[in-house]
Amino acid sequence: MYAVVQFMVKNSGILLFCFFIFCLAGVQAQSPNGHSFKVVPLGVKGGLDESNLSSYMIAPTGSDDFICADAGTVRHGIDVAVASKVFKGSADAVLKENIKGYLISHGHLDHVAGLIMNSPEDSKKNIYALPSVAAVLKDKYFTWQAWANFTNEGDLPHLDKYSYVYLKEKEKVALAGTQMQVLAFPLSHGPSYESTAFLISHESDCLLYLGDTGADQIEKSDRLQQLWTAIAPFIKDHQLKAIFIETSFFDKQPEKLLFGHLTPHLLMQELQKLAELSGLDNLKQVPIVITHMKAFGAAEQELVSELKKDNQQGFKLVYPVQGKILLF
Numbered sequence: 001m002y003a004v005v006q007f008m009v010k011n012s013g014i015l016l017f018c019f020f021i022f023c024l025a026g027v028q029a030q031s032p033n034g035h036s037f038k039v040v041p042l043g044v045k046g047g048l049d050e051s052n053l054s055s056y057m058i059a060p061t062g063s064d065d066f067i068c069a070d071a072g073t074v075r076h077g078i079d080v081a082v083a084s085k086v087f088k089g090s091a092d093a094v095l096k097e098n099i100k101g102y103l104i105s106h107g108h109l110d111h112v113a114g115l116i117m118n119s120p121e122d123s124k125k126n127i128y129a130l131p132s133v134a135a136v137l138k139d140k141y142f143t144w145q146a147w148a149n150f151t152n153e154g155d156l157p158h159l160d161k162y163s164y165v166y167l168k169e170k171e172k173v174a175l176a177g178t179q180m181q182v183l184a185f186p187l188s189h190g191p192s193y194e195s196t197a198f199l200i201s202h203e204s205d206c207l208l209y210l211g212d213t214g215a216d217q218i219e220k221s222d223r224l225q226q227l228w229t230a231i232a233p234f235i236k237d238h239q240l241k242a243i244f245i246e247t248s249f250f251d252k253q254p255e256k257l258l259f260g261h262l263t264p265h266l267l268m269q270e271l272q273k274l275a276e277l278s279g280l281d282n283l284k285q286v287p288i289v290i291t292h293m294k295a296f297g298a299a300e301q302e303l304v305s306e307l308k309k310d311n312q313q314g315f316k317l318v319y320p321v322q323g324k325i326l327l328f
């Protein structure tokens with residue numbers, strides 16, 4: 001015992017230094033307010049209102065270098081955020097300087113229209129997508145027939161403003177100009193149509209954004225099961241800060257009219273499967289952000305009520321609002 005005390009007295013400087021480093025590491029792992037990511041929704045709905053379609057700016061807290069996950073509505077969402085003082089600069093500066101690139105989950109217009117329409121005003125940046133998704137942009141939109149080809153591939157001439165970066169399964173890719181990385185997982189969005197989930201990471205923390213998806217049972221697929229298996233360890237370790245996932249239709253929507261989308265009941269079924277892998281109590285701490293509702297006005301409130309009713313486990317459901325910052 002005496003020897004231990006003598007050691008501590010002799011080396012108190014070193015011990016103090018170690019303690020200081022330990023504390024510093026603790027501070028660095030999490031920002032002082034405990035948040036790891038900030039998200040500015042530029043559009044949150046799944047149709048009808050063309051000024052509010054899926055698009056989410058995501059950055060680590062403390063950084064203004066964002067990646068934009070999907071780009072259904074871009075400019076109007078930025079205008080709303082600027083008007084509510086989420087950004088200090090002009091809408092033009094946000095588009096050109098703060099958005100460093102786009103992650104595109106799939107090629108449906110409600111996820112890419114904002115990107116296409118704003119391309120003449122935009123700055124040079126990357127479009128990150130699975131090859132099948134990039135092919136839709138390349139072969140259907142940036143063709144000089146649907147729109148001028150602002151990209152670096154496809155129909156000539158190339159205006160070279162956007163560069164495609166092809167994502168591969170199980171390959172982590174750095175998001176240029178940001179402090180984040182992305183890992184892509186293919187999703188099933190109707191028969192043989194591919195959508196994408198993006199696991200966006202910064203240091204040891206991550207956030208999951210899913211593009212449109214059906215439930216495995218309906219899609220006759222195991223894409224969600226594979227995704228849940230891959231992300232469960234991050235939930236167990238409390239590194240996954242939020243899950244963005246769609247709920248497009250009411251429970252009463254007939255199966256054959258789901259078109260690769262989820263209902264409150266199907267969402268809860270899938271979350272239950274994830275909970276079996278991650279532990280229910282762990283998953284209940286993760287905010288589940290409900291995207292892509294195809295319901296408006298009174299119907300939107302009814303869909304929210306249905307989600308509440310079906311949420312028997314008490315998952316933490318969050319409803320994003322256009323231009324209103326979310327911290328995770």
Ligand SMILES: [Zn+2]
Binds near residue numbers: 054111212
């Ligand atoms: Zn959609």
Ligand SMILES: [Zn+2]
Binds near residue numbers: 106108189212
């Ligand atoms: Zn879609």
